[in-house]
Each structure stands twice: as C-alpha cells, then as structure tokens.
Amino acid sequence: MFGAFRMTNPLSGGLLWKIPWRLSKFQKARQRKRLKAVDSVIATLDTALAKKGETLKALELWKAEMPTEAEMLPKDKYTIFDRKAKRYRKGIHKVPKWTRVSQRLNPPGY
C-alpha cells in the first residue's frame, strides 16, 4: 500500500496515521527553540562580518524583512497561510520538512 508497510490489524483500523490539526505545547516549545536558533545564527553571522567590515546582501535582506522569534505572533509561529482552508490557515506541521525549513511570513491580512 504505502511502500514497505504491510496491511496489519492496527494499520487497517484507520487510527495509526492520524495527525492532530494543531501543535501540542511541546511541539510549540520546540518550534520556538528552533526559531531562536536560526535567529542566533543570523546574529552570529552579522556580528562576525561587522567586525571585519564586510557585508552580505542576502543577510541584509533577511534582517530587513524577516521578523525575529520575539516579534512574531503565535499565529505565525504555529500556523501558515493556506488558500484552500476555511479560515485560510493550516498547522505549520503540515509543511513538509517544517522543522528544517524557514517559514515566517504570510500574506498580509490573513
């Protein structure tokens, strides 16, 4: 059915692959930690280059448009814009590789 999986009793019950619509408080805590980690990488790069007097255009663009974890609304930390959903939002955990990809901005007003 799905690659290496066999049709077993637990699997055919339809409960094994349920994914909740929202994040748990632990998932949210880890998401905040990951956002802060990316912020710290940006800060490290920024101070290191500033000491040498060099600039990086991509870094300047990130700092200009991307909010830090503290500036983000919880809505933006844990959900993402989805044009098909009822309120135009879905859980950020539904994004593939969401723990290894940066997703901070959504269309204004949604």
Place this chain on the structure above:
Amino acid sequence: MSWFRITLHRSAIGLPKRTRGVLMALGLRRRNQTVFHPVEAQFAGMILKVKELVLVDEVAAPLTPAEVKAERTPDAGFYVETRGPAPASQVALLATPVVSGFGRLPPRAAGSIGDFASEVAKATGRKEVRL
C-alpha cells in the same frame, strides 16, 4: 583572524540537491561534524543557505579534526604507571601459525580456564576440551 565554527545539527536527507551541495561545499558530510571556515562573506552566504541545519559560533582559531575529536573524548579514568614487557603466553599465541581445518589446536595460555578444561576432559574421558 576569526573563524566560523560550523556544526551540522540536522541532516539534509530529503532536502533539495542544492542544499546538500552547499553542505558538501562547506565540508559537512555527517551529523555533528564540525568544520572551520574563515569569517568572509562567501562562507557567511553558504551558512545562510543552510542556517536551519547548522550551529555556528565565532572563534579565534581553528581546530584540527584531531583536536575536535579530543574535545569530546572523555577521561580514560586511569593512567599507566609502568608499562611491563609483553606476557609470554601472548607472544606464544601470536607466534603460533593459524591452522585451518581440524589440525593441531594452538597452545592454550596458562590460566584457570585451561586447568578447568583439563579437569573437564579428564572427567568426561575426552581427549581435549575447548571451553
């Protein structure tokens, strides 16, 4: 001259080829590997591409891979006071050629297990017992 100390914290499995290419350019092949690169815009740009996967720190001097490994090696818990000569039984075992098949068995080192084996052999009436 300052350096970036870059450690790969998350793997790039399932991520696009480009991201994996950036990690290869940085020299990061496996998780928790640490590499050092000088602080320049070129390397900062590469780190920016994989910023979700790495941990970065600014350090004064780079470490060699041996030094990085020594950092995470724990104390041995002992120190060698005096190193004696190699024991005779070890030398004899090493000197004996390996015999394939059911030939003559190599000499067993003297010890309690050897005595016990001979006791078992005597008790059961077998010619030789390997324990």
